Amino acid sequence: MKLLCFQAKHFRWKTHSKTLPDMPDQDVDQTVEAALVVFVHAEGRDADEETRNSVLRQTLKHIKWLANKRELKNVVLHSFTHLGGDTAAPALAAPLIADIGERLRQTGYQVWITPFGYFCEWDLSVYGESLAKVWKEIS
Numbered sequence: 001m002k003l004l005c006f007q008a009k010h011f012r013w014k015t016h017s018k019t020l021p022d023m024p025d026q027d028v029d030q031t032v033e034a035a036l037v038v039f040v041h042a043e044g045r046d047a048d049e050e051t052r053n054s055v056l057r058q059t060l061k062h063i064k065w066l067a068n069k070r071e072l073k074n075v076v077l078h079s080f081t082h083l084g085g086d087t088a089a090p091a092l093a094a095p096l097i098a099d100i101g102e103r104l105r106q107t108g109y110q111v112w113i114t115p116f117g118y119f120c121e122w123d124l125s126v127y128g129e130s131l132a133k134v135w136k137e138i139s
Helices: 049-068 090-106
Strands: 002-018 029-041 074-079 110-113 118-126 133-137
Touching: 002 049, 002 074, 029 049, 029 090, 029 110, 049 090, 074 090, 090 110
Parallel strands: 029 074, 074 110
Antiparallel strands: 002 029, 002 118, 002 133
């Protein structure tokens, strides 16, 4: 799994076009203030059950660590398959992102997940510090 994380003043997303025809039609235009925005790239190797559990655990640890650096309790998860070449199948990626979201909610975070299988328009305002923009590869 690869993560590109932003400590954001605000993040707005609006659905633009569907990339997976099996996904339900959605017209979303939403904004979240003071959030950790996580672009998630699930990889094919994350499918193995043991690897998946390890990746899930490490991903949660990283997200919580980075959110807590700015005391952010809002998290936005966005599937972004442009962070690497070994892209997981949608049948793996979507449930994995949903699991990350649910586990974060269980520990007190408010979580939004952008529509899976869509290109979105974004407005992203990021803080200036180095930790406000973090790349992480988890294996």
